[in-house]
Amino acid sequence: MTPLTVSIAGAVGSILMVLIVLELIRKRRLKERYALLWLATGIVLLILSLWRSGLNTIAGWLGVETYPPAVLFAVATFFILLVLLDYSTVISKLVDQNVTLAQRLAIVEEKLRARDRP
Amino acid sequence: METAVSHVDPRLARLRRIAVVPAYNEEGSVTRVIDEIRTYDPGFEVVVVDDGSGDRTAEVAEEKGARVLTLPYNLGIGGSVQTAFRFALENDFELAVRLDGDGQHDAAYLPALIAPVLDGDADIAVGSRYLTGGGYRQSAHRHLGNRILAGAASLVTRERVTDPSSGFQALNRRAIELFANDYPHEFPEVEATVLVAKHRLRRVEVPAPMRERLAGTSSHGVLKSTYFLAKVLLALFVALFRRHAVPGETR
Numbered sequence: 576m577t578p579l580t581v582s583i584a585g586a587v588g589s590i591l592m593v594l595i596v597l598e599l600i601r602k603r604r605l606k607e608r609y610a611l612l613w614l615a616t617g618i619v620l621l622i623l624s625l626w627r628s629g630l631n632t633i634a635g636w637l638g639v640e641t642y643p644p645a646v647l648f649a650v651a652t653f654f655i656l657l658v659l660l661d662y663s664t665v666i667s668k669l670v671d672q673n674v675t676l677a678q679r680l681a682i683v684e685e686k687l688r689a690r691d692r693p
Numbered sequence: 694m695e696t697a698v699s700h701v702d703p704r705l706a707r708l709r710r711i712a713v714v715p716a717y718n719e720e721g722s723v724t725r726v727i728d729e730i731r732t733y734d735p736g737f738e739v740v741v742v743d744d745g746s747g748d749r750t751a752e753v754a755e756e757k758g759a760r761v762l763t764l765p766y767n768l769g770i771g772g773s774v775q776t777a778f779r780f781a782l783e784n785d786f787e788l789a790v791r792l793d794g795d796g797q798h799d800a801a802y803l804p805a806l807i808a809p810v811l812d813g814d815a816d817i818a819v820g821s822r823y824l825t826g827g828g829y830r831q832s833a834h835r836h837l838g839n840r841i842l843a844g845a846a847s848l849v850t851r852e853r854v855t856d857p858s859s860g861f862q863a864l865n866r867r868a869i870e871l872f873a874n875d876y877p878h879e880f881p882e883v884e885a886t887v888l889v890a891k892h893r894l895r896r897v898e899v900p901a902p903m904r905e906r907l908a909g910t911s912s913h914g915v916l917k918s919t920y921f922l923a924k925v926l927l928a929l930f931v932a933l934f935r936r937h938a939v940p941g942e943t944r
Contacts, residue, residue, distance in 0.1 A: 674768055674878055678776040681742070681762040682783070689760070 585624030593617035616654040711786040712737040713777040716794025717744040729800035742773040771881030782873040789864045798861040802901040806863045816894035817868040820861030820901030850890035857883040
């Protein structure tokens with residue numbers, strides 16, 4: 576069974592994380608699109624921290640017999656990887672848009688210079 | 694711009710034609726490239742793409758009367774030439790040639806390069822270093838890389854590709870349109886070979902030796918070549934599983 580202190584620490588940490596994400600959205604420092612995955616991470620971790628028997632059962636399914644909180648780490652790691660992968664796709668899209676923007680700028684600037692040329 | 698010169702193929706003289714010259718810190722060689730293109734055919738609109746150079750590449754090219762597209766920061770060769778292809782598409786150019794600003798592509802081979810495009814035998818003609826009979830001097834790791842890529846590109850496109858990374862190219866309107874809309878940003882030529890095949894454009898290779906660069910330094914070290922190889926092989930592999938829109942079928 577998961578030690579009670581681990582469950583409490585996990586729950587407090589998850590709640591803190593959800594609150595921070597919500598606050599960042601409120602201050603418009605985080606777009607909802609990017610907040611969703613973080614919120615999902617916090618909520619799933621919160622559920623797994625509070626639902627002690629559930630965590631035990633899942634650990635049993637996965638063959639984790641000695642230390643059920645290991646599942647908590649595994650789930651957290653999985654979600655962090657998801658977020659990072661999502662960010663890589665976001666960066667790739669930004670790069671594409673950035674390139675297109677630079678190309679348009681170069682073409683438009685040349686057009687302006689050509690117009691000024693005697 | 695309308696000057697027709699006697700030695701220029703009359704079929705070429707009728708076309709709106711553009712010479713695309715990507716240049717990154719090539720102030721020492723870009724003017725000579727411009728001159729050589731004009732010596733062959735003054736009817737070419739020479740467009741130099743200054744890829745965020747720190748030197749006077751843009752100024753010297755402009756003084757030569759070339760049109761200069763200045764990128765606000767370095768995009769790499771693919772992003773550079775795509776800028777010019779977009780420009781060519783928007784300004785209704787019908788034929789484009791590409792010669793790199795470092796002077797390694799010899800304008801004397803332009804007639805041979807353009808011929809298959811003018812004849813209607815190809816949508817894109819590519820100058821190949823490996824069809825010239827004579828050897829091309831390059832470092833061992835680059836030669837090996839080129840051989841691997843040629844093999845991979847031939848496999849993927851099911852056509853004989855000897856020099857997939859050559860940037861010495863002539864393109865008709867269809868090819869200009871394709872590259873304006875879709876072109877890889879980094880190390881683009883090999884991927885573009887596959888792109889061309891997937892879009893069912895006809896690509897031919899023409900023997901064309903390459904010269905040593907006129908000035909400046911080459912942009913490929915061993916590390917960069919390895920990254921290049923890994924990146925391009927990944928792109929080729931993924932391209933196998935990608936379905937490209939074929940012009941005419943979707944439009």
